[in-house]
Amino acid sequence: MNESIKEQLEWTFKAVVVTIPEDTQTVVSVEKDQVLAVLRFLKGRGFDHLALVSCVDWIEEKEFELVYILTRYMQGDEERKYQERLHLIVKTRISRQNPQLETVIGIFPNAEPYEREMHELFGINFEGHPRLTPLLLERDYKIPPFRKDFDTRKYVEEIFGNIPSVENNK
Amino acid sequence: MDRNKIAKWLKEPAKMANKYSLHVIYFCTGCGIIEIPPVITSRWDAERLGIIPVATPRQANLFLITGYVSVKTLRAIIRTYEQMLEPKYAIGFGSCPINGGMYWDSYNTIKHLDKYIPIDGWIAGCMPRPEAIFIAVTHLWTLIDKGMANGYIRYRENYEFYRRNQEMALGKLDWPPLYQIRSDVKAVENE
Numbered sequence: 001m002n003e004s005i006k007e008q009l010e011w012t013f014k015a016v017v018v019t020i021p022e023d024t025q026t027v028v029s030v031e032k033d034q035v036l037a038v039l040r041f042l043k044g045r046g047f048d049h050l051a052l053v054s055c056v057d058w059i060e061e062k063e064f065e066l067v068y069i070l071t072r073y074m075q076g077d078e079e080r081k082y083q084e085r086l087h088l089i090v091k092t093r094i095s096r097q098n099p100q101l102e103t104v105i106g107i108f109p110n111a112e113p114y115e116r117e118m119h120e121l122f123g124i125n126f127e128g129h130p131r132l133t134p135l136l137l138e139r140d141y142k143i144p145p146f147r148k149d150f151d152t153r154k155y156v157e158e159i160f161g162n163i164p165s166v167e168n169n170k
Numbered sequence: 171m172d173r174n175k176i177a178k179w180l181k182e183p184a185k186m187a188n189k190y191s192l193h194v195i196y197f198c199t200g201c202g203i204i205e206i207p208p209v210i211t212s213r214w215d216a217e218r219l220g221i222i223p224v225a226t227p228r229q230a231n232l233f234l235i236t237g238y239v240s241v242k243t244l245r246a247i248i249r250t251y252e253q254m255l256e257p258k259y260a261i262g263f264g265s266c267p268i269n270g271g272m273y274w275d276s277y278n279t280i281k282h283l284d285k286y287i288p289i290d291g292w293i294a295g296c297m298p299r300p301e302a303i304f305i306a307v308t309h310l311w312t313l314i315d316k317g318m319a320n321g322y323i324r325y326r327e328n329y330e331f332y333r334r335n336q337e338m339a340l341g342k343l344d345w346p347p348l349y350q351i352r353s354d355v356k357a358v359e360n361e
Contacts, residue, residue, distance in 0.1 A: 162338070163282075
């Protein structure tokens with residue numbers, strides 16, 4: 001199954017690099033303008049569950065890496081048991097200076113909160129997302145807090161360290 | 171009833187009644203709430219000490235803050251504390267409300283909870299055992315007896331201070347002050 005997905009992907013798309021680190025994992029590295037096409041293709045092949053969208057900050061390479069993990073919903077019959085265990089990991093890189101990517105809500109509607117969260121924590125702008133409003137955080141941050149160049153200790157000292165304690169009252 | 175306490179009951183009935191009927195509000199912050207179900211159910215049975223969990227802040231007079239406090243939760247904690255009836259007591263449970271605990275350098279966790287609301291007692295540990303809650307409650311009885319569990323009085327007296335701290339952490343608060351802020355009173359007098 002792994003091999004056939006690999007063949008199909010490499011046959012359909014040009015710049016796709018498929019590696020198989022483990023029996024149950026297949027890593028698909030694609031260019032950023034091909035993400036939608038690859039995800040739509042894989043959904044058509046039965047990978048209909050977007051389990052996670054995540055982001056990695058490669059600060060030295062000045063790139064963000066977006067990770068989409070796809071699996072299948074339970075099918076039930078014996079023949080598909082092996083396929084069910086297969087995790088497809090679609091990776092793409094975008095520039096850190098201008099982090100922008102098209103939303104995948106059109107294909108997987110459950111990507112909506114993931115993309116909101118990444119917009120909030122990494123500052124990635126998803127084009128076509130219906131509401132990129134704050135999801136988890138209350139305060140405004142100059143640098144989104146999950147980026148590597150966000151200095152947590154300095155931030156904590158500046159914000160929470162400056163609030164006077166009870167002993168300082170009067 | 172304990173015969174030795176009859177004199178106390180006759181002398182200060184309100185205080186004694188207060189002491190033995192602490193109503194804890196269900197409010198879950200962080201991981202510490204996992205210790206509460208065994209405490210209030212048959213394993214440790216908190217009701218033998220007069221502790222009953224209640225659903226709304228209007229019925230409660232004991233506030234257990236169980237675990238780390240994120241900035242968003244602080245807003246809910248303040249609103250809950252302000253709605254509770256006096257006399258009200260607040261206990262910080264676990265090391266996170268005391269000084270941040272393992273989240274001491276987190277960007278979104280409140281480090282010292284007593285900067286924002288007055289706390290009557292702390293239970294240290296990560297996690298404290300359920301028995302620690304009973305030790306804390308018996309300590310609280312002593313404090314109530316001596317009149318030292320006066321968090322709500324401190325809150326009323328230093329309300330400007332607490333409100334300013336809350337606004338420093340949360341930005342502009344979208345509810346009116348619970349007590350009159352004294353600087354406002356002065357401004358009116360000057361006019």
